[in-house]
Amino acid sequence: MAIAETPGHHSRIVQLSKSPTGIDGFDQVAGGGLPAGRPTLVCGGAGCGKTLFAISFLVHGATRFDEPGVFMSFDESGDELAQNVASLGFDLPGLVEKKKLVLDHVKIERREIEETGDYDLEGLFVRLGYAIDSIGARRVVLDTIESLFAGLANQSILRAELRRLFRWLKDRGVTAMITGERGEGTLTRQGLEEYVSDAVIVLDHRVTEQISTRRLRIVKYRGSAHGTNEYPFLIDEDGLSVLPVTSIGLTHDASSERISTGVARLDMMLGGRGYFRGSTILVSGTAGAGKSSLAAHFLDAACRRGERCLAFVFEESPQQVVRNMRSIGIDLQRWVERGLLEFHAARPSLHGLEMHLSRMHRAIDRFQPSVVVLDPVSSLLRVAQQTDVQATLTPASRTAGPSTSRPTWRSRRSWTPGSC
Amino acid sequence: MAVPSAETQILRLYIAGQTPRSIKAFANLKKICEDHLIGKYQIEVIDLIQNPQLAAGDQILAVPTLVRRLPEPVRRIIGDLSHTDRVLVGLDIRPAS
Ligand SMILES: Nc1ncnc2c1ncn2[C@@H]1O[C@H](COP(=O)(O)OP(=O)(O)OP(=O)(O)O)[C@@H](O)[C@H]1O
Numbered sequence: 065m066a067i068a069e070t071p072g073h074h075s076r077i078v079q080l081s082k083s084p085t086g087i088d089g090f091d092q093v094a095g096g097g098l099p100a101g102r103p104t105l106v107c108g109g110a111g112c113g114k115t116l117f118a119i120s121f122l123v124h125g126a127t128r129f130d131e132p133g134v135f136m137s138f139d140e141s142g143d144e145l146a147q148n149v150a151s152l153g154f155d156l157p158g159l160v161e162k163k164k165l166v167l168d169h170v171k172i173e174r175r176e177i178e179e180t181g182d183y184d185l186e187g188l189f190v191r192l193g194y195a196i197d198s199i200g201a202r203r204v205v206l207d208t209i210e211s212l213f214a215g216l217a218n219q220s221i222l223r224a225e226l227r228r229l230f231r232w233l234k235d236r237g238v239t240a241m242i243t244g245e246r247g248e249g250t251l252t253r254q255g256l257e258e259y260v261s262d263a264v265i266v267l268d269h270r271v272t273e274q275i276s277t278r279r280l281r282i283v284k285y286r287g288s289a290h291g292t293n294e295y296p297f298l299i300d301e302d303g304l305s306v307l308p309v310t311s312i313g314l315t316h317d318a319s320s321e322r323i324s325t326g327v328a329r330l331d332m333m334l335g336g337r338g339y340f341r342g343s344t345i346l347v348s349g350t351a352g353a354g355k356s357s358l359a360a361h362f363l364d365a366a367c368r369r370g371e372r373c374l375a376f377v378f379e380e381s382p383q384q385v386v387r388n389m390r391s392i393g394i395d396l397q398r399w400v401e402r403g404l405l406e407f408h409a410a411r412p413s414l415h416g417l418e419m420h421l422s423r424m425h426r427a428i429d430r431f432q433p434s435v436v437v438l439d440p441v442s443s444l445l446r447v448a449q450q451t452d453v454q455a456t457l458t459p460a461s462r463t464a465g466p467s468t469s470r471p472t473w474r475s476r477r478s479w480t481p482g483s484c
Numbered sequence: 485m486a487v488p489s490a491e492t493q494i495l496r497l498y499i500a501g502q503t504p505r506s507i508k509a510f511a512n513l514k515k516i517c518e519d520h521l522i523g524k525y526q527i528e529v530i531d532l533i534q535n536p537q538l539a540a541g542d543q544i545l546a547v548p549t550l551v552r553r554l555p556e557p558v559r560r561i562i563g564d565l566s567h568t569d570r571v572l573v574g575l576d577i578r579p580a581s
Pocket residue numbers: 108109110111112113114115116117139148151152245299300301
């Protein structure tokens with residue numbers, strides 16, 4: 065996918081060694097991954113996806129990058145964790161068995177603990193060190209170590225020991241992820257950002273008008289270029305994926321090849337040759353103006369050339385589209401049957417914008433079309449702020465590669481497409 | 485100062501190396517037991533530097549940690565055991581005030 069070509073790769077020599085998370089999109093945004101051999105702080109509100117982010121980092125490390133990992137949980141037990149991620153296809157018990165993963169649940173009950181004088185947390189260090197050594201771990205997750213503040217009374221010992229712990233992790237050269245819950249006016253409740261200063265990632269989960277939106281932002285990344293926008297991410301049955309859409313620069317190739325619009329007179333008007341291949345075309349007009357018909361001509365022409373086409377329709381079913389187009393003499397059904405044309409129909413209100421985009425992204429990635437149609441793009445306005453659509457839509461479709469041409473069209477005149 | 489039950493207290497003291505703090509904790513523990521539990525206790529000292537695999541099983545984080553394994557319920561007392569009163573409360577030898 066063209067998505068790998070982020071500005072970070074082009075404009076700077078990345079010197080810091082990176083530890084890839086294997087999370088779709090994230091590694092592109094982070095210029096290759098987390099800082100290898102250093103701790104990274106991942107913070108956000110309750111339920112925003114911290115644990116899932118962390119476990120994905122470890123599971124991918126173990127399965128794809130030959131880097132075993134230790135998950136030290138201060139919240140869920142190992143069993144709970146395994147159950148929670150089983151639906152994402154992560155087999156934690158299997159990885160534990162193969163010595164690719166250690167799950168250690170650190171349980172502390174304030175009620176059960178009496179504090180009588182001076183102590184340190186060497187027990188935690190020994191425990192973590194032993195877990196690391198037992199499988200030769202290269203990655204460590206502490207989720208979320210802030211729970212210790214509720215379990216231990218002596219906060220000054222705790223703070224001094226945490227400082228020592230993060231230094232110790234660095235000395236051991238493991239790539240560590242530390243999670244923390246967002247505080248009032250601070251990134252984490254206990255100010256962990258003071259101790260972990262190499263990289264900080266903030267996750268956010270908002271629900272607006274009953275549609276949920278998850279976002280990720282890299283607040284800080286020492287010694288590395290990184291995207292600074294808020295990137296939408298989603299959690300679904302395929303796990304966590306980040307849409308690095310806004311990080312894609314204007315570096316794609318501009319083809320001078322032309323392809324037919326499917327309407328001879330329109331080709332004539334466009335210099336006699338049609339649209340530029342790889343360009344984005346917005347077709348705008350009132351209801352019934354013929355936007356869908358224009359798209360059908362374009363699809364038909366592309367299929368006649370033997371090119372693969374993907375059509376995302378938001379207001380009609382594929383059957384309706386095929387029937388309506390037959391009435392103007394275009395037989396789209398035969399292209400569907402030959403596997404050249406694929407329809408994806410989804411009601412706009414079914415998902416938030418991120419989910420729509422991510423699904424489109426995946427469909428394009430799988431089908432590898434050379435032509436994509438969105439009908440009508442204005443439907444997505446119903447589920448998103450206008451700025452979101454502008455920021456995400458054009459680059460998202462560009463990631464399909466420079467050979468893609470797509471006319472986008474809409475049913476209402478109220479939207480100015482801006483940079484699209 | 486009656487012990488609530490005649491059962492023997494099975495105590496484990498977790499340390500990480502022979503540090504001044506762990507030596508102090510052991511001395512404090514020994515004295516408390518001699519003063520209050522004479523003949524009714526067993527102390528096992530576990531050095532995590534030598535047996536790191538034992539830290540997870542007993543949920544050890546802090547050292548020194550004294551774990552009373554029996555009688556139930558299990559109790560955990562962390563620190564160098566220099567507050568005798570708190571240790572006595574922790575071991576149910578003296579009620580919490
Ligand atoms: N299999 C799944 N399919 C879809 N969504 C899922 C799945 N598993 C988890 N989620 C979503 O992920 C969210 C929880 O993620 P996670 O446990 O990583 O959050 P967290 O930030 O660690 O939360 P906490 O603050 O409770 O620790 C859930 O709210 C749920 O919406």
